[in-house]
Amino acid sequence: MTRICFTAEDLARVRFASRPAPLQELNAAMSTLCGRDHAVLLGRWRRRLFHALPPAAAPFADLVPAGEAPAFIDIFSDDLKDGLESVRASRPELVRSELERVHAKHPSPPPRWIHRLHRGDADAWQLLSRAQHTAFETVLRPVWPLVQDLHHQEFVRYAATVAERGIGAALAALVPGSRLTDGVWHLEAPGAHDIALGGRGVVLLPTFHLTRHPVVADLPGGPLHVTYPAGPGLPLPVSAAGRSDGALAEVLGRTRLEALLLLADEHTTSGLARRLGVSNATASAHTAALRGAGLISTARAGRAVLHRRTELGSLLVHQRRSPPGRPSSNHKAAEGC
The missing domain is CATH 1.10.10.10 (Winged helix-like DNA-binding domain superfamily/Winged helix DNA-binding domain)
Structure with missing residues (x-):
């Protein structure tokens, strides 16, 4: 259980992302693609994408070896180009520490290009950027218009709930089983964390390819970001786009x-x-x-x-x-x- 502690200033700084974030939606889609949840329901979707993904996207799997992504690819820009540039501009110490953290949980040694990325090699960064762009074009570009429409619908639903019932009820409605009590938002998320916002506020971002728990990104120097599953609960079919x-x-x-x-x-x-x-x-x-x-x-x-x-x-x-x-x-x- 993750507990997020709000001050009055934090409650005033709760924001809902106005548009979807391409790279964060991609992280959700790739996590679902490589996971084992709903194996029968997701089988056709996974087979189609595994067949369609070009070799240039393969480094993405190396970057997330145990289903947990390094924090430096949690990017919330609503523009794909800006998002890719933000990944490249990540602080070297954050990149190194996050690569060490996620690969420490995996029994196999990381491939050579990950070692080069750890050292800040420009060719390794180009390899990663190409993998992210290729994966987006293959997995999300065909359904991106639908993602935009669903995001707008979720935005309107959240705004109506805030207007009618207040922020506490709106936050609780985002994630099943969550609740806001005495200024503390309790929600099921990976690990057990107590997060004191201290006036930073929260940005809420729905994703339509995540089928499990919300993801909390607590990066220094900015608001807390909560990416939560919304929509039908299954990856979007190309035919729906x-x-x-x-x-x-x-x-x-x-x-x-x-x-x-x-x-x-x-x-x-x-x-x-x-x-x-x-x-x-x-x-x-x-x-x-x-x-x-x-x-x-x-x-x-x-x-x-x-x-x-x-x-x-x-x-x-x-x-x-x-x-x-x-x-x-x-x-x-x-x-x-």
């Missing part, structure tokens, strides 16, 4: 809509096929149709054929959505990652 885009899906077809969402970034035909879970021939047919409608452009780079969404395609899918942390329709966040 376009539900609120029903009219567009009726016109394009579900797979072509998913392809259009993915092509905010450049993809080869084979890369797109892998992410959609279809054959190369099927992906080629879909890109031909989208190109004929002016929604994507195709260019050759050596032997590779590269596809990317056009401004017209972006206009269609960004009427009310945007990539992580960028409320504009020109998908600059994706370009910078």
Whole structure:
């Protein structure tokens, strides 16, 4: 049981994250992907993602060897590029201590690149950044519009509870079995911790890929962050990502809509096929149709054929959505990652 002690100042500084955090949602998804909870219910989701994850994402598993992530990858920025830069800017002493902590619990020695990361090697940092970005693009990008919608719904639900019943009731409602009594929030979280906030306040962040307990990030120099499971309790299916885009899906077809969402970034035909879970021939047919409608452009780079969404395609899918942390329709966040 974790006990979080509030002062009156802390209660006044309870905030709900206005937008989802790409890297923290990724941490939740990868934890669920590599865990053993709900083995039957999650089996299909896990098999699909294990098949789809490119080799470039493999270092992520090395970083979290026993299911517990080092604290320096707990990043709460709502922009993917900024989040990746924040990981790279982590204090060297924090990186070293956290790598030592998580690998001390694992019987196998860490791979060489982890040793290099421990020393601050620039190539090791680049390897980690590429792994995080690749994992996000494969695991979360197809369902990110749905994550954004669910986050907004959770935000509204929390705000309504605060308005009607107060902060104490709203906090207790976030995590089943938790309670706020005499200024102390009791909740089930890993380990037994007594945390005195001392005026720092709390930031609440829902996640839609975590199926177990909340995660408490008590990093120095800022507010306490509590990431808690919300939504349906199971990872989001790719097929659900376009539900609120029903009219567009009726016109394009579900797979072509998913392809259009993915092509905010450049993809080869084979890369797109892998992410959609279809054959190369099927992906080629879909890109031909989208190109004929002016929604994507195709260019050759050596032997590779590269596809990317056009401004017209972006206009269609960004009427009310945007990539992580960028409320504009020109998908600059994706370009910078």
